[in-house]
Amino acid sequence: MVSVHRGKPEAFLENYCSRLGTLLEARYTGLALLAAKQEADAAAQHANESMLEAKAADLAKTRFLANMAHELRTPLNAIIGFSEIIKLDAIQAKERYPQYAEYIHDAGILLLNIINGLLDLARIQAGRVDLDEQIVAVGELIQSAVRTIAPIAERKSIYVDCELAHASTLIAVDQTKFRQIILNLLSNGVKFTEPQGRILIDSGFDSRGDFVISIKDTGIGIPPEHLERVLSPFEQVADHLTKENEGTGLGLPIARALIELHGGNLTLSSDLGAGTTVALRLPHERIHGVAPATS
Ligand SMILES: Nc1ncnc2c1ncn2[C@@H]1O[C@H](COP(=O)(O)OP(=O)(O)OP(=O)(O)O)[C@@H](O)[C@H]1O
């Protein structure tokens, strides 16, 4: 009797364990399958994202090449056209030749500027540009850029206000390159602001303690859908001021590449019809105290 009693629960237990084992195994296999499927899905999504990224990069490259060809062709056509007239003496109007020579010269300068800009950008992006760092007071650096742009701003009756806070903050930057960043942005401010407008330059510290310089204008603004695009080479907004002014669309990408070379970044924000603000953030490691007051 005892053995029968003992046998039944044992058999039951054995049976139970075996079923539990099968169940667990099935569950485990299910989970493993699920994990494998999730992994496969993630890999497929990653591959899809990579493909989309590659396609976007390819499209950007094609767009860049098309834009570059267009920008180079315009001055080249002028050079070829006017020199051909002179060569063939086609219109027999020698008194106009000095003027044609000037057109050819201007087109040559424009070509050189485009090529220099492109080379600068390519060298920065390839990491082949070193910074020649000095410690300077931010106010002095900005004032020197403002002095350069002042005649053009005055001619257009645009008021440039650079009573910036923290002007005596000392920053470690490459002066020439930093000045070029500020100049590119001020030049845009003047170009894309109607007469009687204003440009306000200010500075401050953000929550991380980084130094931020902002250049704000009361110009035509940039439509939100173009804010990202205009940071790429040769990308411009087709508005009347872009058409009226000379420019190739390299100023912003160069400014962005140069501030990134300093470990900072550039952000654009804009209110269409009301103005644009460019913020330059310089990491706090580049701040070196405050210049002593001069009496
Ligand atoms: N402050 C601004 N206000 C309105 N639009 C702007 C401003 N800054 C830039 N943009 C727009 O972004 C485009 C790209 O600017 P970017 O400085 O790269 O080129 P550009 O000024 O046209 O030519 P370049 O700087 O090579 O002489 C401009 O053509 C313009 O459409």
Ligand SMILES: [Mg+2]
């Ligand atoms: Mg510009």
